[in-house]
Amino acid sequence: MDIDPTAQDLDVHEVKTLLALKGGERAPVKKIEESTGLDHSAVMRAALRLSQRGLIKIEESEALTIRLTPEGEADSTKGLPERRMLRILAERGECSLDELQKVAQMSPGEVRIALGWLRRKEWAEILREGNRVFLKITEKGKVNLHEESDDEKLLKTVSKWGEAEVRKLPQDLRSEVGTLKRRGLVEVVERVERSLILTDLGKRVLEAGVTPTEEISELTHELLVTGRWKNTKFKRYDLSLGVPPIYPAKIHPHQKVIEEIRDVLIGMGFVEIKSRIVESEFWNFDILFQAQDHPAREVHSNLSLSKPARTKLPSPELVRRVAKAHEKGVAGSTGWGYKFSTEISRKPVLCSQTTVATVRYLTSRPKPPVKIFCIDRVYRHEKIDYKHLAEFYQCEGIVMDRGLTLRNMLGYLRQIVTNLGFEKMRFRPGFFPFTEPSVEADVFNEERREWIEILGAGLFRPELLRPIGIRYPVLAWGIGLSRLVMMRLGLDDIRDIFSNDLEWLASSRYPPTHAPEPLGVE
Amino acid sequence: MPTITVSYSDICSMLGREFDSTYLCERLNMMGIETEVIGDELKLEILHNRPDLLSPEGVVRALKGFLGIETGLPKYRATPSGITLRVDKSVKSVRPFISAGVVTGVKLTDEIVASLMQVQEKLHASLCRNRRKGSIGVYDLDTIEPPIRYTTVSPEEISFTPLDFGRTLTPAQILREHPKGIEYGWIMEGWNRYPILMDEKGRVLSMPPIINSEETRVTEKTERLFIDVTGEDERLVNWTLVILMTSLSERGFRLHTVSVEYPNKRIETPSLRPKRYSLNVKVTNELLGLNLKPSKIAEILKTMRYGVAGSRKDSLTLLAPPYRGDILHQVDLIEDVGIGYGYDKLTPVAGKVFTIGKKAPIESLADRVREIMIGLGFTEVMTYTLTNPHVNFELMRTTGDAVEISNPVSEDYTIVRTWLLPSLLSVLRSNKRNPLPQQIFEVGDVVLLDDRTETGAVNVRRVAAVAIGSRANWTYIKAVADALLRELDIAAEVRGTDHPSFLGGRVAEFIFRGRRLGVAGEVHPEVILGFELEHPVVALEFDLISG
CATH class of the missing domain: 3.30.930.10 (Bira Bifunctional Protein; Domain 2)
Structure with a gap:
């Protein structure tokens, strides 16, 4: 099978991505990002094109991952509030609530959380003598003083991994995910995990050998005159993308x-x-046989002018003939039968x-x-x-x-x-x-x-x-x-x-x- | 054109037959009447020269002929009513003419009342020029005791109760207080005596052209009508009365004349005698492009309600119905032959007049300039030539004189522009939301006052261009000006100048063969800000000439 045409077309990102799969045949996208040094979107674009050419397949799986919230971050270094309080209690055996609060330097909210969990984990007892409320460490508390509980282990693991895939956690820790989530220390994110899998065609292309060549996006004067354009790979554009519109200058419609x-x-x-x-009213109306009291000549029909104040009339002979047509008629017409005014004829109009x-x-x-x-x-x-x-x-x-x-x-x-x-x-x-x-x-x-x-x-x-x-x-x-x-x-x-x-x-x-x-x- | 509203069922009942409304409308269109159907109502647009069609009765009369239901001259008979109307000589200086008539056997249905009111209103508005040239009064004759006097009174001399007003008013009060007085008082401006129509007992019928009296009001019980038309044009006064009376006659009412006694003459009105015309057959055929025999023309004209009194080989003697006061000349009869023949049946004949077509030279030049400006990346705009001194002068920091409108519709349009640049800057202002840079131009007319010319003003064709944005500097606009003039083969001399609309030291005038073509430069910041712009603007404006 002739694989050349396919291989020829690969751009540098595609080649790098393909090479990253060499030997392994299958790798999560994240891993390819690490080995190629390309960012996520570059790898994904390359992967999409490679899969369109049938060189790889993209496999998707959904995974739940957890990561620390800012509170979780803080607690993972300082220790959970109940742990911090346990340490103080261990030093003093028993301690009044007021004192404890002072020594622990906790906010009232944290104290409340700490008390709740101390009791729930049975690490301490809360006792009351008259007005005095005080805490006393339990046997279980003493035992746990030097032993991390499961929730703490989980907190530490997540802190170490940055992000932890739930299904990869040890069984016992997995049950604590809910606890930490409820305490607002971790958040759970649903994430699509993609892996790239080399196809047979991909394997053959790799065997035939591909090498990444640097790509150039713009042809320049320098490339042209030095002849370097011959050894240059021009970046292939995504031709389906739109470009900003431009318009020609135009004649008005x-x-x-x-x-x-x-x-x-x-x-x-x-x-x-x-x-x-x-124009003068003479040319605009009179000569067109529009009577001087015709509605089209009224003030609400046309625009008359105050400047120029008046116009000159054409030859008196023409004016006389037009006046006659209006007054008495010409060529067998009866005319309009009114008195024609040359004053009106002289008025300028638009x-x-x-x-x-x-x-x-x-x-x-x-x-x-x-x-x-x-x-x-x-x-x-x-x-x-x-x-x-x-x-x-x-x-x-x-x-x-x-x-x-x-x-x-x-x-x-x-x-x-x-x-x-x-x-x-x-x-x-x-x-x-x-x-x-x-x-x-x-x-x-x-x-x-x-x-x-x-x-x-x-x-x-x-x-x-x-x-x-x-x-x-x-x-x-x-x-x-x-x-x-x-x-x-x-x-x-x-x-x-x-x-x-x-x-x-x-x-x-x-x-x-x-x-x-x-x-x-x- | 005036419009009337008629009832489709009323029309059909007067025609005596049901017609499909689409067919009826198409026929009306071919008579020159535009139609709009709204339920049972028909809105009809009547041509200015046919006021006799301003009533459903008039339309039906014409339709009967056009549809062949009843053709030839409509016959009207008016017997003397025995009523005399005396005209006092004092009316001569205010509203000199009056015609009057009587209608009996009247039965006023809702439709007839509506039609009578409509035809009065429409005649007032169109033919009578808002009552100035003529005004109509209709009264219940049984409330009047003839003879009747048409005379004048001084503004405070008498008083009566005008229509739709609960108390008596003097003529002067009517002009001030009654709605009709306020609406039509302008007609009587400068009159020191007001026309009055009154009967033997001194009972006022009306004060033309303003209002009738309440006392003589027409009601549904009215059986006899007295109608008058007063005005300044005798022909029009008679014509208006004839249109009204013949319309009522179409409803089967009886018409009677009134004897009008002027100081120096006595006439019977209305005159319902048909008018006689002679129609030249050859001229008719020549004008229409037809070859109709006299008998065919006669047949056609009968459908247009003419009577034919005589027919010869080359001419017809026609009798036109008395309501056809629009006929001035034989061509008006010929048009009726064309309409009767059918504009839909007149086949067009291709013209054979050979001439060579040619564009106006100024338009050829304008097109050349457009092409250059488009090539330089400027988009064409078209703006109003009407503007106002604020935009044309003040915002541009200039002063000057312009053609001025004496009856402007709005304050925005009071003068004709003397240059194009203010229009272009206004376009930039209205395009502030659009991205920069913007380059626009206009090729258009400005008007300059010039008392050496016949009309006192001249059109001047100009080109102007403006650009706004970062590129808008002297170098750019000078390059544009140079390119434009170079393409037009104009080698102009460039001279620095002072112009209030531009920045000093950045504006030049362009001189060609001793003539100042125009200016180009960077627009003054005050002008830019005045047009609410916020970026540099450059501009040029040149007279349109070629090298």
């Missing part, structure tokens, strides 16, 4: 969602534009919808075809809670060309939603002040078995388009990204998106929409 949707849109031919954080950016773009580039999108932050007058943020990302896009229809709108929406990885979707009517027809798209959440609104869309109203000089259909849609981020990352609380807990960021994994098959490593 919300940014990954932004990248994902941007990739989808650029792939569909959309050009990205940017929005402004500070941009509340990215539609503003797309309409600004259209105003300066009214020629088809146009396909643009914008992903930026928008602001709302919201108290931050688990469902609401005061600022969040919106993604808005438009398509302008001749002959576009509502069905084209649905076509673009389906393409976007499918590319974002949602399989089941539906359209239903919606309402936005600046689109008509309007549509909302839901995706089906399999887990919750319900439709979840994902985007809103529609064709820009003529009242919006006519004042900016556009006579082509414009398809527009908007996606609030927070819900998408929450779906992607499995969040229930919208605030978690911007919590920036570094532990969460480190461990977060952004799931790609269409996960490719993992590449196997052969």
Whole structure:
């Protein structure tokens, strides 16, 4: 039988342990610790590996051992209290209790113990004469003066051995274990005793000869350049052990969602534009045909500004056309029928919808075809809670060309939603002040078995388009990204998106929409 | 969007048929109404442009058409009640318009009372803009002696017992003491005379837009209702009244008009005449992407409760129900054709508009910077742009000017940040329990006031990075700054500077082509401690540009 491969693999502790068994074939672990100089855990690790390779067997047996308590330790040198008192009594024949106490220099507790045992062992009598209590040594006491009792023998034996295995004690002493334990002088410990037994394979390996080589745990520059690495045995690591985790620096998961949707849109031919954080009410609302008393414009809907105090309006001609659309209507519309105020138009607000950016773009580039999108932050007058943020990302896009229809709108929406990885979707009517027809798209959440609104869309109203000089259909849609981020990352609380807990960021994994098959490593 | 609660069994009994609730909800969804089922109750979310659906009666009216149970224009007849309502000229400067009507043959069941209260509340909140643009009053006509006057009084001129209040109050007291006065008093701010509706005997009906009188209260015994809507917008006042009256008509009650006499004109309200529209067939098909014949469009629009008064090859003459005050333009009719056709039946058509996609240049640059910072071992964070002067300036030992919110929701968010570093230091503060060292960065916008621009402010894209821990010293942050700029092909000049947020002699500004890109250095101990941190921090912040 070729035993080489097994022997080659042995590390230095294993070899030493194996060698310790040479000749004897069987030895308690303790003995091997002594002969190899390895500590207990090193021997046990080596033994475990040797047994896994079939070189040895580990035998376990349970054994009761006793050892001295600190009190037992003290008594084993000074003698048991009753012994100490017996000696004094022997000197004086009889002695009053008070005197005895003084001479013996014992604590009242010890005296009590001593008296109890003197009586029980019948070494002394306790006598009473009037008020005087005194002790008198008995014949048995005299005999025992120079002879150790069994309990004392046991105490001495344990003291000598340090620890004594109960079953190895002489029969007569064994019966005293209980006595000493009750007196609190020894404690009994249950202990597993392991012995290593050489197997036949182990014997053959030993016969073939093994020698311990020093092991190195780290490969060093010095080992490499001197060539010493060739004669070095590298310690084999326990590869099943865990290591402290490390994490790569990462892109924020919300940014990954932004990248994902941007990739989808650029792939569909959309050009990205940017929005402004500070806008005028003219661009944020008026031009979008939102009446100046529209609920979305009220103080509890958006964030208005005291600084800057006011904004500049675009060309008076544009303002006039927008005002007319509101007041009397344009392109066959009745308008809202109220008095338009340019004072309101000038008020600055924090941009509340990215539609503003797309309409600004259209105003300066009214020629088809146009396909643009914008992903930026928008602001709302919201108290931050688990469902609401005061600022969040919106993604808005438009398509302008001749002959576009509502069905084209649905076509673009389906393409976007499918590319974002949602399989089941539906359209239903919606309402936005600046689109008509309007549509909302839901995706089906399999887990919750319900439709979840994902985007809103529609064709820009003529009242919006006519004042900016556009006579082509414009398809527009908007996606609030927070819900998408929450779906992607499995969040229930919208605030978690911007919590920036570094532990969460480190461990977060952004799931790609269409996960490719993992590449196997052969 | 406003929501109403309706009873599923009430809906079915008005429809005259039991419908499976899943089917009913799906149909409602396709009408643009979102649904939530809670036992026998249905919670319906109504689109802003359809206040006529804010009552179960209105929803049923639309459903009957959509389900094909009863199509075409709903017919409403209102005979004159013979009641006159005189409008005093003094209302013109406060709440100039009023419409009124009478409903008879009324039998008020619990469901109808609940529905009537709900539709009033919902119309007040949405269409009437919290009663500012319009407010509704409903009274027991048998407690009133017409004719009725709509006039104004001075704040202490009269007194009456308002609804749900045990004693009489003057108008001024109502604004101070009555819950509704406290809630809606803001509407009357600056008015020195208050609108009042009273009858021949001087009995007060109501003080619009605040409260009715107890005396004219509607009870379960009420058989005749008097209803008024006052407001500042005549079109809206009429529309609101029509929605209310036609809803009640769906319960089988009879409607009557009231003659409203303004100083210069006299009108009968409500006007239940359908409105006439012309619909261009070609435009309709072009917008929807369909090829529907005029007869098909007519059939669809009847399920949306329109009447068709005439049909030609290229156009239809439509009659819209009087409660449809939302129609501004032909596109609104076309949307109804789409809804009637079924959004679930409209098949999407792939777009063929060819354009080349492109990322915004600033975003390409931002992505480059992200890649560099990740490579340098910094983790990206994303923080709010809204902050407050304490964090943005005081904790940083600086002062300055920022975009300021006039209606902040909380004291934490009152300005827009002018730099990123305070946000990053706040992130370190909230991560104190996590092990050190920590290195984070953000690529984000700040806003600076700039009166040369149209909006008075500009977005500036920046990158900022901070590191906390034993490595956080000048050598390290300078090396990071150098690496970042080197990768961006920016050969910047480094100049020692003074900056209150940093330790003197350990902060430098970076200049490129005469422009100050930003700063890097060791953060001042006072700033570190101000953010409740206990270890050295280094930081950099640069404008985002490329070489």
